[in-house]
Amino acid sequence: MTAPQSPFYKAELAEQLVVEPLDAMTLMYQRRSGITHIVAEPVPEILAVMSGDVLDAAQVAARLALQFDFDDRDSEAIVATRLEELAMLGLVERVGA
């Protein structure tokens, strides 16, 4: 085993998602799976800043910080958890080490 390395992720392609912002929530219909996800902040923002790039949680948090104001205590940990959740649902893909 090598030292633990933070995982990298790639977001679902924009053309695979139909996005409908509502009130505090955003609807995301994923064309390839046919599943509708109802997501809260910061999920739509995470997917948007990832664009087509392969990034880890720290990089995603840094991109969010360029665009948004937020309390950055724990921000990397929060983003890391959200990315794992999104990976479970197939909205982002973990990219091999």
Added chain:
Amino acid sequence: MHEFRVQVGPAAFRIGSAWKRPLDQLAELYCDYPNPEIPDYSVRLEAVGFLRRFVRPSVAINGDYMLPDAAPLPLKQALLAAEMAMNLQIALGWRRHLLLHASAVEKDGKALIMTGASGSGKSTLAAMLGHKGWRFMGDEFVLIDLVTGEAVPFPRMISLKNEAIGAMQASVLDGRFGPLMSGTPKGNVRHLVPPADAIARMAEPARPALLLFPSFGFESAVRDIGASEVFMRLTQASTNYVALGEAGFNTLTRFIKTVPARAIDYHDGQEAEALVGRLWSELA
């Protein structure tokens, strides 16, 4: 096997039965409905085992679309079995519209749609309003057109339960009622033939104009509901939302973005009628 055919809204049914009597009852209740040439769905009321056709006879439901775990009903409740079987075909098989488990009435080409858990009073409210100047569109399913977004009626027999039976008998004096079935899994059930205009105009859609989530048995109140909650609740009130894929998503998002929604609490029919009237004039 005996057979009866009926068209309800856009759906055509063939109902086969091991017994003649339930079909005679259906034919009487549905006598003003069209008789389709080619049915969409076939359902069967079958005897549970050969002997059970005669000894404590029970009706097993069968059809094109079935769920596991379906339990037979006593022969005396055959009309309810037929209703359940027809509902099941629509709930599981319908793909031509987005299906909402809801009731609806129409006025001036606009539809009031009501949805909620069983016991919320949505069926009784629709039945009541359908006899008070609104056109009854259905008390179980509302079909939303995937292209136009319009609500398409499904005005099957009104299925009254428990207290609603007495209330409707008292207010609809010229109503045509089916036999009273007591002790069913839903309590007492009695069918009521929808008003003549509901049947005559059953091919006529209406534009959804107001969505209500009624709750019976509470202090009179009106509450706003957020769009995402409405969306979530409607996906749970639809048996084919997921199956319709992107067409279902587009139809439902258009619906929630264009149709105002409120939750209403009420104690009795009069209170509900007043609330509905007020919200209709304000929002629809």
Added chain:
Amino acid sequence: MDDSSDKPESSLNSVATRRRALMLGAVTASAIVSVRPALAQSAASVMNCEIPVPGPHGTGMNIDSYGKLVPRDTPGSFAATGQKFTGEQVKAALRGRSLPGTSYDQSQAYMNYIRRLQSGQSGFTCYASLQMSR
């Protein structure tokens, strides 16, 4: 879908023009709900259903107090013959009554079995529909 520039998925190019506050939430607060097919809820209203205890997958087995299928001679377990309980009977048992024809402990064991049913097992759709109706 409109492409108005204040939508969250707008591109990085618009960064300089507008900074918006973002609610990151807590690590533990999941931010996603996925829509599942709503078969069960409507099934409750359109059919009369029943739950065999145990279903065909447990034929010949007993049920222990946790509701698990165990071999016939397991101490403290209850015999089960595949008896079918209606949705109404199970609903009443969820409110604290015993299933008909069972002792208190046996009913508890049967109800635990029913609670553990999984999709695809006989009775699952019925039980799911009961939980979702009032």
